[in-house]
Amino acid sequence: MTHQKTATLLRIAAFFLTAVGIAMVIRRTLAIAGLIPSFNPSGAAPFDGGFAQHPVLTFMHILPGMLFMLLGPWQFMPGIRSRYPLFHRISGRIYIICGYIVGASALCMPFIMLPIGGVNEAAASILFSIFFLICISKAWWHIMQKNIAAHREWMIRAFAIGLAVSTVRPVIGLFFAFSGLPPQVFFGTAFWIGFTLHAVVAEVWINETKP
Structure with a gap:
């Protein structure tokens, strides 16, 4: 497959995952506002319960996150x-x-x-949050130094990690459909799969498109 076709597929995937992310933000906002019921599988605690208890932190996360996902694809269009x-x-x-x-x-x-997936989910969130902040900082530093190539690489990494949360949801859906395990068991694993997959794809694309 040529780079042009791969780039087109990645753009389509980015826009699709952006749409998934926006839908997630809208659903969570409506659930916290009490306008729709929270997802509550098998009588377990509602998934939005913890977010509803901390609405300020939640909205500080999801609303800028939605804008981040909306602006991201346009940053990579020549x-x-x-x-x-x-x-x-x-x-x-x-x-x-x-x-x-x-x-x-x-x-x-x-x-x-309290993360649904316990320590496993918390570990994935903390590790990739730190990596994400490093990516953003490196992207900012390199553009201030007029190093466009390095800036592009770190922007790709940042966007890939930021968009990974949209991939985590389908992975969670697959676990629900086929594993038969409670969400407390597989949520952390789903986070590791989603974020690691995006990190790998970003590195592959960066190396494939280096001058």
């Missing part, structure tokens, strides 16, 4: 960069600011809320 450089620069700054808010709030969440 036509946007060349035709609308001012939009690219301004949206890029908003993207990075949102990234810091998302990463910092994600890092705090396991210490404030």
Whole structure:
């Protein structure tokens, strides 16, 4: 498969996962507001219960996260960069600011809320939150140094990790459908699978497209 076809498939996947992420934010917002019931499999504790107990932290995480996912795909479209450089620069700054808010709030969440997947989920969240913040910081540093190639690489890593939460949900769905295990057992594993998969795909694409 050529790079052009692969790039097209990755853009389609990015827009699809962005749509999944936006749907997740809308659903969680409605659940916290009490407008729709929280997901409650097999009579277990509602998934949105912990988020509803900490709405400020939750909205600090999901609302900038939605903006991060919306702006992300446009950062990697050459036509946007060349035709609308001012939009690219301004949206890029908003993207990075949102990234810091998302990463910092994600890092705090396991210490404030009880993760559904326990220590396993908390470990994945903490590790990839730190890595995500490093990616955002490196992307910002390199663009300030006018190192466009390095900036691009760290932006790809940041976007891949930020978008991984949208992949975690289908993985969780597969566990529900086929494993027969309670969510407390497989939630952490689903987080590791989703985030690791995105990190690997990002590295492969970076190495395949280096000048």
